[in-house]
Amino acid sequence: MHENAVVLLSGGIDSSTTLAAAKRDGFTTYALTIDYNQRHKIELTAACKIAKHLEVEQHKIIFLDLRTFGGSALTSNLTVPKNRTLSDIVNPAIAWKAGILEKLTEKEILPQGIPLTYVPARNTIFLALALAWAEVLDAFSIFIGANAIDYSGYPDCRPEFIQAFQQAANLGTKRGIEGAPFQIKAPLINMTKAEIIQLGVSLGVDYSLTFSCYDPSPRGEACGACDSCLIRRRGFLEAGIPDPTLYRDGEA
Amino acid sequence: MHENAVVLLSGGIDSSTTLAAAKRDGFTTYALTIDYNQRHKIELTAACKIAKHLEVEQHKIIFLDLRTFGGSALTSNLTVPKNRTLSDIVNPAIAWKAGILEKLTEKEILPQGIPLTYVPARNTIFLALALAWAEVLDAFSIFIGANAIDYSGYPDCRPEFIQAFQQAANLGTKRGIEGAPFQIKAPLINMTKAEIIQLGVSLGVDYSLTFSCYDPSPRGEACGACDSCLIRRRGFLEAGIPDPTLYRDGEA
Numbered sequence: 001m002h003e004n005a006v007v008l009l010s011g012g013i014d015s016s017t018t019l020a021a022a023k024r025d026g027f028t029t030y031a032l033t034i035d036y037n038q039r040h041k042i043e044l045t046a047a048c049k050i051a052k053h054l055e056v057e058q059h060k061i062i063f064l065d066l067r068t069f070g071g072s073a074l075t076s077n078l079t080v081p082k083n084r085t086l087s088d089i090v091n092p093a094i095a096w097k098a099g100i101l102e103k104l105t106e107k108e109i110l111p112q113g114i115p116l117t118y119v120p121a122r123n124t125i126f127l128a129l130a131l132a133w134a135e136v137l138d139a140f141s142i143f144i145g146a147n148a149i150d151y152s153g154y155p156d157c158r159p160e161f162i163q164a165f166q167q168a169a170n171l172g173t174k175r176g177i178e179g180a181p182f183q184i185k186a187p188l189i190n191m192t193k194a195e196i197i198q199l200g201v202s203l204g205v206d207y208s209l210t211f212s213c214y215d216p217s218p219r220g221e222a223c224g225a226c227d228s229c230l231i232r233r234r235g236f237l238e239a240g241i242p243d244p245t246l247y248r249d250g251e252a
Numbered sequence: 253m254h255e256n257a258v259v260l261l262s263g264g265i266d267s268s269t270t271l272a273a274a275k276r277d278g279f280t281t282y283a284l285t286i287d288y289n290q291r292h293k294i295e296l297t298a299a300c301k302i303a304k305h306l307e308v309e310q311h312k313i314i315f316l317d318l319r320t321f322g323g324s325a326l327t328s329n330l331t332v333p334k335n336r337t338l339s340d341i342v343n344p345a346i347a348w349k350a351g352i353l354e355k356l357t358e359k360e361i362l363p364q365g366i367p368l369t370y371v372p373a374r375n376t377i378f379l380a381l382a383l384a385w386a387e388v389l390d391a392f393s394i395f396i397g398a399n400a401i402d403y404s405g406y407p408d409c410r411p412e413f414i415q416a417f418q419q420a421a422n423l424g425t426k427r428g429i430e431g432a433p434f435q436i437k438a439p440l441i442n443m444t445k446a447e448i449i450q451l452g453v454s455l456g457v458d459y460s461l462t463f464s465c466y467d468p469s470p471r472g473e474a475c476g477a478c479d480s481c482l483i484r485r486r487g488f489l490e491a492g493i494p495d496p497t498l499y500r501d502g503e504a
Contacts, residue, residue: 060320062316062317062320063315063316063317064314064315064316065314065315066384068312068314068385069384069385069388070388071384071387071388114426118426119384120383120384120385120387120388120425120426121380121381121383121384121387121421121424121425122384123424124380124383124384124420124421124424124425125377125380125381125384127380128373128376128377128379128380129373129377131372131373131376132318132321132323132371132372132373132374132376132377133320133321133372135323135372135373136321136322136323136372155423155424155425155426155428155429156424156425158423160423161420161423161424164416164419164420164423164424165420165424167416167419167420168376168413168416168417168419168420169373169376171407171410171412171413171416172373172375172376172407172408172413172416172417173372173373173376173407173408174366174370174372174407176407177407
């Protein structure tokens with residue numbers, strides 16, 4: 001008999017690869033997507049496509065309006081930042097075409113500190129919701145695509161947070177205190193984007209269905225210049241795998 | 253200058269008293285109510301009345317449909333349990349009139365183990381939402397009316413869970429890792445219901461505005477016989493304070 005697992009699925013590269021990894025490990029997967037009224041709603045469509053593509057047992061989308069609180073470029077009218085290290089020098093999309101970006105390290109590309117796209121307590125909220133469903137499903141494992149490398153600025157993507165949440169989960173649930181503890185699994189936490197993409201490709205993930213951009217055009221094209229696009233572009237480049245994304249600047 | 257605090261407010265005795273305690277301690281209070289599509293929606297009305305009565309700075313109600321997951325008598329079609337210790341002997345409402353219930357201890361009244369009204373991961377989810385708002389508000393304190401005495405069966409009302417959640421909160425937020433930690437405050441955690449009611453009365457809480465019943469009539473009368481009603485009735489009795497609640501059985 002297969003064991004159930006809840007997998008948080010946003011529709012981006014990391015959560016899609018995490019879902020594929022959960023399937024590889026033999027789990028019957030229940031995908032949970034949170035429509036938090038994010039600006040980039042198109043990722044919900046991507047999540048549906050991926051859930052179907054990777055044949056999950058069930059896919060739930062739950063609505064929770066985090067714009068009620070705001071506090072992030074993704075849930076308020078703050079401007080989604082485009083690459084700041086380079087923005088004073090050149091347009092990042094131009095820099096990309098000119099082959100400048102690909103020579104920089106991730107540290108040089110990414111903003112220092114915690115990005116404006118940080119959403120207060122997002123992973124705490126998402127994991128809490130996954131925990132609720134996992135308890136009802138009798139699933140011991142909750143998968144999250146948290147990654148401490150690419151966005152080391154996000155505090156809720158670090159192993160120490162994941163560990164602390166697991167501890168709280170096991171003290172705050174019926175299942176936890178009855179001695180059948182939950183495990184929060186973040187299999188990508190120490191992988192680079194390139195390694196993640198290579199893993200996903202080896203597991204059959206069709207990345208053309210995924211979506212990463214924080215600031216897509218109304219027609220759904222990726223901007224190519226936000227932090228998330230830049231990390232994606234560099235990831236495919238480093239992985240030596242063609243990037244299937246259509247960027248607004250017309251480059252693959 | 254006053255310090256901000258987020259207070260989780262359900263509209264029952266405990267959260268209303270907690271709100272009054274936060275005000276007593278000098279906090280500017282931001283009340284957060286979660287409409288989780290619970291059966292007893294009338295508690296949302298009570299929360300609004302209490303927020304007004306206790307003059308909070310702001311009251312937000314956020315919708316999150318926990319029926320999506322189910323798994324509880326409060327979020328599914330499971331029957332809300334009426335007092336089980338006595339149910340084989342007498343109707344609890346009759347027992348109440350006959351003065352039987354008031355002679356029993358809380359342990360005898362309450363079901364053993366975790367009640368069917370346990371909602372998977374509810375306080376984890378509620379605290380996560382409060383954490384998000386607190387971070388945006390620059391509030392260091394989050395108040396929750398968790399109580400380990402009356403409902404010791406709820407795992408997420410125990411001090412060890414509150415402590416573990418605080419730890420996770422401070423590892424998973426920008427504020428936490430920047431060295432200005434959050435505190436999760438549960439001032440009622442070790443008080444009996446009678447002590448809570450006495451405290452609230454001393455702080456001017458009008459308990460006629462609060463609502464506890466898990467299974468109200470369509471007209472909004474409390475059933476008088478669910479665990480929550482029984483705890484409320486006994487609490488007022490022990491506190492020596494008249495119970496302002498209108499129960500369906502016509503008793504105060």
